[in-house]
Amino acid sequence: MEKTMDQRPRIIVDGVRKDFLLRHTHSLKEAFVARIQRKNAAPTTFQALDGVSFEVGEGESVAVLGLNGSGKSTLLKLVSGVLEPDAGTVLTRGRVAGLIEVGAGFHPDLSGRENVYLNAAILGMNEAETDARFDDIVAFSEIGEFIDQKVKHYSSGMFVRLAFSVAIHVELDVLLVDEVLAVGDAPFREKCTKKIKELAEQGKTMLIVSHSLGMVKDLCDRGVVLRKGKKIFDGPVDEAIKALQG
Incomplete structure (x- = not known):
């Protein structure tokens, strides 16, 4: 009997909000000087993601696109479980392997x-x-x-x-990649891209953050575009790139 693909999503991001506190002083001395100068030293809130929702199906390769500060890396950290949302829900199904930060998880x-x-x-x-x-x-x-x-x-x-x-040799269901292929020489980047393509052909689900639009077009069929923490587009990757550049 032919094996049928599970139609349930591998990733669900539903109404996700993530805030960070921005502290304007880093020491008692700075806080004291700010008070003397009557400057507001109280921390302010930065909203990295605001009500973002989308799903990634079994075997999909999806690019997360946006300018610096749009919330891309924060989103991947939420999907990986490194961070938790302040509102909304992030669900994953299966074993998730992530390349979120260079050397993350390594003990020096x-x-x-x-x-x-x-x-x-x-x-x-x-x-x-x-x-x-x-x-x-x-x-x-x-x-x-x-x-x-x-x-x-x-x-x-x-x-x-x-x-x-290590990440690509794990028995994984979902691979998260955040700009790590920007590090290293050209032959190794080419080898990594080839390996990611092989995983895609095997039906693995992928969520990829990259500023390399050529690599995104090569690896992904769909793009989710973020702008200042909000989702502004979700659709075919060529149209997503136009939305990013528009």
């Missing part, structure tokens, strides 16, 4: 090898699964002889190669 005093096992465990893999994939992870990352060095001595490029390699 552990080696690359130890961090592979640590990150894999965070992403839900057990030791046996990591053992089975370890050689492939290291080979893809091109870290080679540095795998047993402490990661605090790694360059940002080495960080992202190892983090990306």
Whole structure:
């Protein structure tokens, strides 16, 4: 019997709002000077996301587009579970692997090898699964002889190669990618893009944040455009790029 694809969404973002407090002083001295000068030192609220709603279906590859400060990275952190919304709901179905920040989840005093096992465990893999994939992870990352060095001595490029390699070798259902492919040399970026395409062809669900419109058009069929924390467009990726540039 032919296996049918589950029609339930992999990601649901429903009426999500996220606020951050912006503090205008960082020390008692600054607060005192502000008071003497009669400046308002009280923190203010910045609304990063305001009532954003959309769904991502099984096997969809969706780009999240917007200018700096539009709320893209905040949205991915909410979907990954790193942040919680102040209002609304974020739901995911299946195992989620995310490349949200370069080196996030890495312990600087552990080696690359130890961090592979640590990150894999965070992403839900057990030791046996990591053992089975370890050689492939290291080979893809091109870290080679540095795998047993402490990661605090790694360059940002080495960080992202190892983090990306761990994430894509997890048995995942949803992949979140936030601009990490901007780090590293051109051949490695090309290899990463090829691997993401392979995952898409396997029916994995993806939510991708990138300023590279060429990569977005290559990887995604649909785009969600944010402007100052609000969703202004959701539709075909070519039209989403026009909405972004309009």
